Amino acid sequence: xxxxxxxxxxxxxxxxxxxxxxxxxxxxxxxxxxxxxxxxxxxxxxxxxxxxxxxxxxxxxxxxxxxxxxxxxxxxxxxxxxxxxxxxxxxxxxxxxxxxxxxxxxxxxxxxxxxxxxxxxxxxxxxxxxxxxxxxxxxxxxxxxxxxxxxxxxxxxxxxxxxxxxxxxxxxxxxxxxxxxxxxxxxxxxxxxxxxxxxxxxxxxxxxxxxxxxxxxxxxxxxxxxxxxxxxxxxxxxxxxxxxxxxxxxxxxxxxxxxxxxxxxxxxxxxxxxxxxxxxxxxxxxxxxxxxxxxxxxxxxxxxxxxxxxxxxxxxxxxxxxxxxxxxxxxxxxxxxxxxxxxxxxxxxxxxxxxxxxxxxxxxxxxxxxxxxxxxxxxxxxxxxxxxxxxxxxxxxxxxxxxxxxxxxxxxxxxxxxxxxxxxxxxxxxxxxxxxxxxxxxxxxxxxxxxxxxxxxxxxxxxxxxxxxxxxxxxxxxxxxxxxxxxxxxxxxxxxxxxxxxxxxxxxxxxxxxxxxxxxxxxxxxxxxxxxxxxx
Amino acid sequence: xxxxxxxxxxxxxxxxxxxxxxxxxxxxxxxxxxxxxxxxxxxxxxxxxxxxxxxxxxxxxxxxxxxxxxxxxxxxxxxxxxxxxxxxxxxxxx
Numbered sequence: 001x002x003x004x005x006x007x008x009x010x011x012x013x014x015x016x017x018x019x020x021x022x023x024x025x026x027x028x029x030x031x032x033x034x035x036x037x038x039x040x041x042x043x044x045x046x047x048x049x050x051x052x053x054x055x056x057x058x059x060x061x062x063x064x065x066x067x068x069x070x071x072x073x074x075x076x077x078x079x080x081x082x083x084x085x086x087x088x089x090x091x092x093x094x095x096x097x098x099x100x101x102x103x104x105x106x107x108x109x110x111x112x113x114x115x116x117x118x119x120x121x122x123x124x125x126x127x128x129x130x131x132x133x134x135x136x137x138x139x140x141x142x143x144x145x146x147x148x149x150x151x152x153x154x155x156x157x158x159x160x161x162x163x164x165x166x167x168x169x170x171x172x173x174x175x176x177x178x179x180x181x182x183x184x185x186x187x188x189x190x191x192x193x194x195x196x197x198x199x200x201x202x203x204x205x206x207x208x209x210x211x212x213x214x215x216x217x218x219x220x221x222x223x224x225x226x227x228x229x230x231x232x233x234x235x236x237x238x239x240x241x242x243x244x245x246x247x248x249x250x251x252x253x254x255x256x257x258x259x260x261x262x263x264x265x266x267x268x269x270x271x272x273x274x275x276x277x278x279x280x281x282x283x284x285x286x287x288x289x290x291x292x293x294x295x296x297x298x299x300x301x302x303x304x305x306x307x308x309x310x311x312x313x314x315x316x317x318x319x320x321x322x323x324x325x326x327x328x329x330x331x332x333x334x335x336x337x338x339x340x341x342x343x344x345x346x347x348x349x350x351x352x353x354x355x356x357x358x359x360x361x362x363x364x365x366x367x368x369x370x371x372x373x374x375x376x377x378x379x380x381x382x383x384x385x386x387x388x389x390x391x392x393x394x395x396x397x398x399x400x401x402x403x404x405x406x407x408x409x410x411x412x413x414x415x416x417x418x419x420x421x422x423x424x425x426x427x428x429x430x431x432x433x434x435x436x437x438x439x440x441x442x443x444x445x446x447x448x449x450x451x452x453x454x455x456x457x458x459x460x461x462x463x464x465x466x467x468x469x470x471x472x473x474x475x476x477x478x479x480x481x482x483x484x485x486x487x488x489x490x491x492x493x494x495x496x497x498x499x500x501x502x503x504x505x506x507x508x509x510x511x512x513x514x515x516x517x518x519x520x521x522x523x524x525x526x527x528x529x530x531x532x533x534x535x536x
Numbered sequence: 537x538x539x540x541x542x543x544x545x546x547x548x549x550x551x552x553x554x555x556x557x558x559x560x561x562x563x564x565x566x567x568x569x570x571x572x573x574x575x576x577x578x579x580x581x582x583x584x585x586x587x588x589x590x591x592x593x594x595x596x597x598x599x600x601x602x603x604x605x606x607x608x609x610x611x612x613x614x615x616x617x618x619x620x621x622x623x624x625x626x627x628x629x630x
Contacts, residue, residue, distance in 0.1 A: 187605070215612060251623050302615055303622055315629035321622070 012419065016519045030115035031519055036101035037417070038122050039092060044486075046088040046129065051479060053081040058441075058475035061468045064460055074458035075144035076159070080136055082147025083164060087171045088129050090402050091260055094267035095213070096125070096178055098409050099206045101417060103182060105510045105517065106200045108191025108526040113184040121177040128171035135163035146456060148257070151238030151249035155230045162231055165224040172217045175263070179213025182206050191509075193528035197288060200508045200532040204291045205270025208298035212259045212266075216302065220256035223249065250312055254305035262301040264398060266294055268405030269336050272358045275412050276340050278506040279355035280347025283533045286339045293332035300329040310378050311385045319378050326376035333369060337362060352504065353427035357408030360435050364400025368393055371446065386456075389449025392442045400438060407434070407485065414489060415499030419516040422492025430488055433481030440474025508532050543600045553594040560587050581620065585613060 013033045017025040026034060056077055060067045069077065100118065104111050112118050136142040143164040145154045154161050186207050190199065226237045227249070236242030238249040277284045284290060306314060306322030314322075340362060349355070371393040374380045384390065415421050444467035449455075453464050460468065502511040509532075513521060564583050572579055592598045598609055 215615065247626070251626070255619060255623075299615075303618060306622070306626065313630075314626045317629035318622075318626035321625055 010514055010518050012514075012516045013519045014418070014516055028119070030111070030119050032100050032104050032111050032115065032118060033417070033517065035118050035122050036097050036099075039096040039100060039125070042122075042126065042129065043089050043093055043097065046084050050081055050084040050089060051482065053077050053084070055475055055479060057081065058472040060458055061460070062472050064462055064465060066458075069458070071458045072144060075146075075456070076136075076142035078456060079143050079146050079164075083132055083143075083168070085398075086147050086260075087168050088125075088132065090264045090398055091171075091175060092125060092178070093264070093402060093406055094271065094409065095182070095206055095209050095263070096121075096174075097406075098202075098271065098413060099178075099182060099209075099267060102413065102510055103185060103203055103206055104189065105513070105521050106203050106508060106532075107186065107189060107194060108509055108522065108528065109185065109189035110520045110522065112181045113188055114181050117177055118181055121174045121181070124170060124177070125174040128167050128169075128174060131163060131167035131170060135160040135167060138163060148253060149224070149227060150253075151227060151230070151244070151246050152240065154227060155239045162228050165227055169221050169224045172221045175213045176217045179210035179217070182210040183214065186210075191526045191528050197291065198528060198531045199291075201273040201284065201287070201290055201294075202267070202270040202508075205266045205273070205294045208294040209263050209266045212263050212298050212301070216256045216259040216263075219252060220260075223252040223256070226252075247309070247312055247314065250309050251305070254308045255302075258305040258308065259298070259301050261397070262297055264402040266297060268361070268402045269294070269333075271405045271409040271412070272340060272361055273336070274506075274508065275354050275358040275408055276343050277533045277535065278412075278504050278508075279350045279352060279358075280344050281350070281505065281535045282343055282347040283531070283535055284339065285342040285345075286335070287531065287533070289335055290339050293335045296332040297329060300325065300332070304329050304376075307376050307381070310381045323376055323378050327373070330369065330373060330376070337366060337369075350504070353424055353431060354408050354412035354504070356428065356431050357404055357411055360431065361401060361404040361408055364396055364404060364438070368396030368400055371396065384449055386454055387449035388445040388453040388455050391455045392445035392449060395442045395445075400442075404434075404438075407431075410489060412504070413510070414493060415503050416510055416515045416517070418493040418496075419499050419514075420492055420494075420496035421499045421503065422488050422496050426484065426488040430481050430485035433477060433484060435481075437474050437476075437478030437481050441471050441478050442474070444468070444471045444474075507534055543597055545594070545597075549594070553590060556590060557587055560590075585616075589613070 013031055016031075018029070018031075020028045026038060029035060029038070056068070057074070060069050060074055060077075100112070138160050140158055140160045143149075143154075143159045143161050144157060145159070145161060145164075149161065149165055149168075154165075186199070186203060226235075229235045230237050230239060230242070230244070234242060236244040238244040238246050240246065273284060273290055304322060304325045306318055307326045310319050310322075340358075371389070375384065375390065375393060411422075411427060445453075448464045448467045451464070453460055453467075499515045501514050503515075504511070509526060510517070512526075560583055564580060567579055567583075568576075592609060598606060
């Protein structure tokens with residue numbers, strides 16, 4: 001534990017408007033907590049749009065042939081679903097919302113190192129998001145390339161690829177600046193006594209994530225600029241007709257986009273690593289192993305991009321090399337899962353919604369992770385490449401992993417963020433419906449994927465209809481669960497009972513200050529004396 | 537935790553650094569017209585890395601920073617080299 005002084009003249013950050021009033025007090029805010037909420041409201045808006053697009057796809061897949069839309073429209077819908085969910089929801093999701101809110105508090109700081117840059121990052125995020133939405137409505141029509149913008153198709157299609165890629169380019173700057181801010185904050189603003197190895201594990205995960213954001217995102221930026229240059233000026237980077245190489249696009253795209261999976265997943269793992277010790281009232285098992293495994297995932301995760309390209313025409317040498325590296329990156333992920341489960345052993349477990357969401361995360365992440373090994377192996381990958389199996393694996397990792405970790409995080413930290421509690425019973429009902437709906441939605445995709453159902457097809461043979469029907473029903477159940485969950489959380493945040501400072505008996509610094517926190521978090525700089533998970 | 541020490545570099549030293557960078561830029565342009573076969577890209581990347589190192593070290597004051605920061609930046613160069621090398625495992629063995 002640490003010496004923490006509560007603010008004697010306490011004013012919640014929600015009530016402190018600074019020199020601006022009304023909506024301007026939010027748009028012009030430099031307080032990391034207000035910026036976190038700005039990100040959360042933006043991201044939740046895009047998430048809801050993404051879910052609506054997902055349900056449109058599930059409606060289309062209810063029956064073979066055209067159900068509610070034509071093939072071209074279906075291509076545009078899954079492209080927009082992908083762009084929204086990847087670039088505007090899951091990549092910024094956990095680090096921009098909960099990282100912004102809790103990183104400074106976890107390390108005993110008043111704010112991030114560059115508060116104005118932090119605000120600027122959100123502004124850029126909004127501009128990029130508006131550009132992404134505009135790409136759907138401008139006269140050339142919505143892009144139909146999928147979120148991967150694969151060349152050479154993306155260099156020749158008449159749809160609005162330039163606007164969509166420019167949007168992703170701009171959104172990338174937001175990510176880079178956030179990563180830079182977090183790295184400097186962790187290096188410079190840790191409270192006295194807080195060495196790297198007695199920092200909580202969520203900041204550790206954010207630190208590893210920030211390096212990926214900083215180093216990998218410029219690669220996609222350059223790649224998208226090259227794509228725009230090829231479309232606008234016919235410079236032959238990727239199109240073989242112009243002397244380019246389409247595999248170069250795939251290499252460059254995945255050099256960013258595979259590490260980007262860890263931008264999504266590492267903070268998710270960090271959230272789970274915070275929740276489990278709190279609800280088990282136990283020191284995390286293998287603190288250093290969990291901390292270092294975040295760095296290992298970030299490091300090795302940079303080198304495995306080729307497993308997305310086994311069937312693209314890469315050399316055999318490259319294929320086995322990438323396969324080997326892919327299996328290596330599974331090791332630090334497995335270390336985390338082992339340590340979470342071992343932490344629960346003989347713990348004093350308090351079964352509350354955040355903990356249940358964490359359990360759901362572990363269950364879904366294990367399915368997503370082990371099916372990832374199937375895709376990491378060249379021999380099996382070539383059988384299921386570009387099938388619904390990949391869709392299922394991807395969603396088990398991204399939605400089952402990052403999505404459920406986001407839900408776990410909001411259930412865990414909402415009392416601190418808003419100073420109010422929510423209805424546990426309703427939260428648990430939402431969780432159960434979400435869990436059932438999620439598995440019904442995505443598990444059948446594993447089965448029909450192995451049977452040969454391609455992904456991104458709006459039509460399919462009649463033999464796949466029962467599984468598609470189950471999947472669509474799962475989608476509707478999941479949406480029901482999401483509505484219940486969002487209603488419960490919004491109601492709790494607005495009208496819930498006042499939350500105590502430490503409702504879960506947590507040991508990290510955010511639980512030692514009032515709920516919601518004051519503007520400067522701490523009245524005096526805390527002095528750290530012991531490890532962050534001291535439950536003796 | 538903060539390391540707020542400031543460093544002032546002499547204009548003479550900055551000018552020398554600038555001259556070295558300009559010389560390396562000249563080398564990059566010159567060497568582009570020399571036929572080096574498979575090594576063309578490697579040489580260009582090597583010169584670019586040396587220039588980056590000089591900028592980081594002198595203009596961005598990395599040489600005055602802690603060992604940890606210098607190691608972290610060094611790791612970035614290692615990562616870049618690995619990514620380029622692994623990419624060429626595909627192109628070289630295709």
